[in-house]
Amino acid sequence: MKTISAVVENYIKTKPFLLSALSQGIINLTSLSRNMLPELQTELGKDVKQGAIVMALKRLSEDLDFRLNHKIVKVLKNLGEITVRSSLSDFTFAVSDTILNKQAELISEINNYSDIFYTSSRGVSETNIVVSESVSHLVDKHFSGERLLHKFENLASITIKLPKDNVSTPGVYYFIFQRLAWEGIIINEVISTSYEFTVLVSEDDVDVAFKVIKDLKTL
Template identity: 35%
Template sequence: MITVPEATNTIIKRSRYLTEAMSKGFINNSSLARYIKPELEEMLLKEINISSVIMALNRLQKNLKPQSKYKNIFKTKPTIIIRSNLFEINLINSEALITKYSQILSFNGGQKFFLTFSKGISESTIIASNDIASQIKEILKHEKTISEFNNLSSITINLPDQSVVTPGIFYFFLKSLAWEGVNIIEIVSTASEFTLILEDKDVNKAFSILKSLFN
């Protein structure tokens, strides 16, 4: 039969937020014990003493270590670039859409404007500068649009080579934004770049949070 420590470990470790907060001592274990006690009792099919939950949390906390390895792979502070005046359009995939991508690329000779494509199984996303919005929408006027977002900005972070073999590298950035209630519209990445698409109203806050990770 599953024990209180085992059930407690299951609840805590399924949440990276809780795990990291506990490892840094940000959470009062007595309050957390009261919070998870009802779920523990459901898992164990019996009533349990709150002191046993607190004891399990205290033991677990001793074995949790703050995750600093993500920051350590950055030998120097990464370049962080902000771009504004963007829009996003999401479309149902079609045979004609691939050809239209080539037409859209022709407006971005020399990579003058921000422009990204993401093709999924059933839909595609285009994020681009408003400077070429009218041309893009004209090309796509016969395609089926799912949604469109305006008043967007992007934050791009240059990643070191070893980031592609570092588990949780994106979590390193996203956890802090989530804790501060910053909404992310879209994520675009390559092997050496990580780009967040946000509403204009959130970009300054997000930039400050991301920059603080390397102070």
């Protein structure tokens, strides 16, 4: 049997921005309950009192404040070094039988260059390569004949070192990406390892994106 509390929690969980705002206590619960009322009555198949929805929202917001904020904020306060690199090019190629060999050739040649950015990742059907623009001509050279799906230039990377407990704390990435989304930052790529991750954004957005991420340490 469905309860009001369970239906209210499910409703909030399907709306990520509402979920976060509720956990921060910045929503008028009476107004929210009024908007939710018709959908909840349909879901439960009976009349529901608005006051019951308000009470369920209040209990949920208090629970979310602990589940979302306390654990995540602890991780964010311990964010490590934040590194920014500019003048990057982002290539996406279709996976082929020859692409790994060409990637090995590229890596071998760029080893002769100092202080450049290079990273790559491979999906089911795409291979992604991000390099400093100063060596982007080497990608064009070695990947000649491969099918180029996308190429973006004038990008910047922001790399964040994460504390060890990030892997056991749900919602850390969501919290960071949510803040970037609120500022209208478009993320071109996300590259991650266990204890650091990198986002690629337009050079026009990098100053705002850096400030957003840096400010997370002072929550």
